[in-house]
Amino acid sequence: xxxxxxxxxxxxxxxxxxxxxxxxPSDKLFKVASILxxxxxxxxxxxxxxxxxxxxxxxxxxxxxxxxxxxxxxxxIALIAPNAKLNVIRDYVVVEKKTLKLPSVLEDIVKCGNxxxxxxxxxxxxxxxxxxxxTLTLRCQYCExxxxxxxxxxx
Amino acid sequence: xxxxxxxxxxxxxxxxxPITQPAISIQLxxxxxxxxxxxxxxxxxxxxxxxxxxxxxxxxxxxxxxxKVVATLFFEPSTRTRxxxxxxxxRLGGRIIGFSDASTSSSSKGETLxxxxxxxxxxxxxxxMRHPLEGAARYASEVAxxxxxxxxxxxxxHPTQTLLDLYSIRKTQGRLSDLNIxxxxxxxxxxxxxxxxxxxxxxxxxxxxxxxxxxxxxxxxKQFCDEQNIPYFEHKELNENINEADILYMTRVQRExxxxxxxxxxxxxxxxxxxxMLENTRDNLRxxxxxxxxxxxxxxxxxxEKAYYFxxxxxxxYVRQAVIxxxxxxx
Numbered sequence: 001x002x003x004x005x006x007x008x009x010x011x012x013x014x015x016x017x018x019x020x021x022x023x024x025p026s027d028k029l030f031k032v033a034s035i036l037x038x039x040x041x042x043x044x045x046x047x048x049x050x051x052x053x054x055x056x057x058x059x060x061x062x063x064x065x066x067x068x069x070x071x072x073x074x075x076x077i078a079l080i081a082p083n084a085k086l087n088v089i090r091d092y093v094v095v096e097k098k099t100l101k102l103p104s105v106l107e108d109i110v111k112c113g114n115x116x117x118x119x120x121x122x123x124x125x126x127x128x129x130x131x132x133x134x135t136l137t138l139r140c141q142y143c144e145x146x147x148x149x150x151x152x153x154x155x
Numbered sequence: 156x157x158x159x160x161x162x163x164x165x166x167x168x169x170x171x172x173p174i175t176q177p178a179i180s181i182q183l184x185x186x187x188x189x190x191x192x193x194x195x196x197x198x199x200x201x202x203x204x205x206x207x208x209x210x211x212x213x214x215x216x217x218x219x220x221x222x223k224v225v226a227t228l229f230f231e232p233s234t235r236t237r238x239x240x241x242x243x244x245x246r247l248g249g250r251i252i253g254f255s256d257a258s259t260s261s262s263s264k265g266e267t268l269x270x271x272x273x274x275x276x277x278x279x280x281x282x283x284m285r286h287p288l289e290g291a292a293r294y295a296s297e298v299a300x301x302x303x304x305x306x307x308x309x310x311x312x313h314p315t316q317t318l319l320d321l322y323s324i325r326k327t328q329g330r331l332s333d334l335n336i337x338x339x340x341x342x343x344x345x346x347x348x349x350x351x352x353x354x355x356x357x358x359x360x361x362x363x364x365x366x367x368x369x370x371x372x373x374x375x376x377k378q379f380c381d382e383q384n385i386p387y388f389e390h391k392e393l394n395e396n397i398n399e400a401d402i403l404y405m406t407r408v409q410r411e412x413x414x415x416x417x418x419x420x421x422x423x424x425x426x427x428x429x430x431x432m433l434e435n436t437r438d439n440l441r442x443x444x445x446x447x448x449x450x451x452x453x454x455x456x457x458x459x460e461k462a463y464y465f466x467x468x469x470x471x472x473y474v475r476q477a478v479i480x481x482x483x484x485x486x
Contacts, residue, residue, distance in 0.1 A: 116309050118290035122268055142290025143311055144192065146375055 018043070018065040020087045020094075021077065027052050029060030035076045036062075037068070037155050043067050076109055076154055078102045079136065095137045104130050110138060111153045117143035128155070187484030189296035189303040193314040193350045198357040203323050207477035207486055208470070215473065219485050220249030227253035227278035229306070230262060230286040235446065235468070236306050236313075238347075240283045243475040252279060269298045276300040281483055302482040310346050310412055316445055316477055317350040319471040324355075324402055326470065327441040327463055331358040335399050339365040339426055340406035340451055342372040344413075347445045348406060352376055354395070362387040365396065369418060370408065393426040398435050403428070405444045405451050423450075432456040443467050455467050 004042055024032050029049045038045055046066040053059035066090060078100040088096040108125040119126045119142055127141040137148040157263070186200055209219065225244045229237050237255055240434040244251050252275075254260045262271055268291060275282060276299040284292055285306040292305035292312070307313040325331050336355060338348045342364050352362065352372075362380065364372045364387060372391070380387045390396045397403055405428060427450055428442070444452060444464040454461050480486045 056180075058236045080419060088410065114289060116287075118268070118286075118294050121288055122294065123270070129457050142293045143288075143309070144290070 010138070012125050014092060015044070015063050015065045015089055016044070016092055018063065019066050019069055020089060021062045022059070022085045022087065023056065024060040024062065024081045024084045025055065025056055026058040026060050029062070031080050032060070032077055033062060035080065036073055038062065038064060043068065072107075072109065074098060074100060075103055075106065079106075079152065079154060082133075102133055102136075102143050104132055105141075106130065106138065109155060110147075111155050112143060113139045113147050113153060114140065114143045114144070114145045115144070121142075124142065186486070187302065187479040189305075190478055190482060191292045191296050191303065191305045191308075191315050192312045193317045193354050195314070201318065201321060201357070202356065202479045204318055204474065205325060206483065207327075207480065208318075208322050211473040212470075212477040213385075215246045216475075217474065218248030219244070219480060220244060220247035220483070223280045223483060224278060225249050225250055225251055225281045225283060225479065226275045226280060227255075227306075228260070228275060228284040228286075229253070229255045229282070230260070230291070231244075232256050233285050233307060236285060236316075239468075239471045240306060240315075241477075243472055243479055246472070247476055247479065249479075253269070253283075263471060268295065272299050272303075277298045277326075280481065283479075301304050304478060304482055305365040307311065307346075310344055312350060313346055313387040314350065315475050316347050316469065317354050318390055318478065319467065319474040320347070320351050320404070320443060320445075321354055322470045323441075323443055323463060323467040324475050328439060331355070334361075334401040335363065335479060336360045336402045336404065337363040337397055338372075338404045339393055339428075340410045341370045341412070341422075342366040342396040342406070343370040348372075348404065351404065352449050353379070356380075356383050356385055359430040360385060363390060363396065363400070364388070365390045365393050365426070368436060370424050370425075380390060393428065394432070395435065397432065397440075398437070400436060400440055401408075402419050402444045403436075403440060405442060405448070407447065407449055407451055426451055427453055429453045429454055433459055433461055436461065444480055 033047060046063040049060040051056045051133060074086060082100055082102060084100055086098040086100060087094045105114050106128040110126060110128050112119045112126055117140060125136055128138040129141060131137040131139050135148050136150060136152055137146060184484055226469050227237055227240055228417055232255060241251050256265060260271065272295045279301060281300055281302055283304045286292060286308050289309035289311035292303055292308045296303040305312055320332065328334060342348050362385065364373065377395040408423045410419055440461050442461055446464055446468055
């Protein structure tokens with residue numbers, strides 16, 4: 001992290017314990033916040049956007065105190081902002097850096113866009129196979145339809 | 156096929172089979188599984204089904220399903236497919252339970268598909284199901300204790316139709332490889348053409364897609380052909396284009412697949428095959444159609460020796476006998 005970026009991070013107050021999601025593209029910040037349902041949390045949350053970033057131009061950052069996200073939530077972030085960085089903080093120190101990685105199968109994360117798919121009619125988990133990481137091309141295990149890019153809707 | 160004949164003649168009851176199987180049957184038992192999508196079968200497995208079907212055609216009455224119960228669950232009506240499956244079970248000596256319309260099942264009371272399937276798999280050795288929703292058969296195969304054969308799930312898959320198409324092609328052409336396959340009509344919503352395309356991809360075909368703009372073959376299937384180096388040509392007219400065809404696969408424009416009925420009205424009568432259009436076609440040309448037909452094949456074509464669609468439907472019986480027997484691990 002560059003000095004400028006480091007300063008930027010510090011602008012948004014440091015947390016004692018919790019999770020910092022950094023390097024979120026600015027236009028994806030609120031989407032990431034939305035899929036993590038942070039508005040429903042009672043934890044202390046700091047959100048920063050349009051911060052200077054050498055790599056991205058501008059970036060967003062989310063810090064959530066005393067919250068450690070599940071792998072399922074982390075996979076959701078990978079769908080929207082695959083290059084974001086997720087740091088686990090304990091006692092003001094980064095104890096784990098998690099690289100976001102889209103798994104080959106997405107379970108109960110994405111909604112099938114086909115209204116005639118069984119997953120939209122039965123109380124069941126959705127399951128998608130990732131066919132192409134770059135274009136975010138997914139195939140529904142059930143109706144076998146392929147969705148990509150903006151067609152992909154997160155549950 | 157000597158193993159098959161041996162199996163058919165010696166197997167009086169599945170329980171009478173020795174527990175220790177010879178090596179060859181262990182290999183064959185690998186087909187004891189659900190058939191939901193045509194891609195569930197490898198090329199070799201598809202060919203094996205066709206070989207078994209040929210044996211059943213020679214002698215359809217083989218009581219190898221004695222003591223077995225097959226459930227035919229038709230959540231949407233399909234008389235033709237249901238009768239074909241039920242005839243196959245009857246000719247194999249099995250018993251049938253089930254329903255032919257969802258209004259007579261508990262799903263009309265709001266029961267989930269999962270609960271219906273779990274309940275039925277307590278009673279039956281095999282489930283054959285048709286459902287109006289895409290993916291229903293895959294889900295059923297995941298929750299059932301017994302194998303599931305998909306007899307059509309919405310506009311998605313109908314694998315036994317594809318296998319009977321392959322059987323008809325091989326039977327009429329003497330081979331499956333290096334054929335000119337012409338697909339005509341609704342190539343956008345027609346599940347039969349999509350599955351046939353995937354299955355034929357194993358056999359170096361050349362495809363011709365004849366469809367109006369509104370019903371063109373979807374891009375994902377054309378991309379699939381590109382990836383597999385399968386040549387394909389697109390046409391809008393049904394005319395002398397068909398003179399080089401080995402197989403002419405006609406399809407009905409299905410009203411039930413359209414959400415916009417105005418669009419349906421525009422395209423419903425777009426192609427009609429007439430007998431005079433066959434004058435300069437190849438001698439070996441055979442016309443296939445998954446049936447029912449409406450206006451896309453004129454009745455004057457029925458008398459042509461190139462019309463094969465009624466024989467094609469009959470082939471479904473033998474193919475379904477083979478699939479049922481394999482799914483139960485009896486072949």
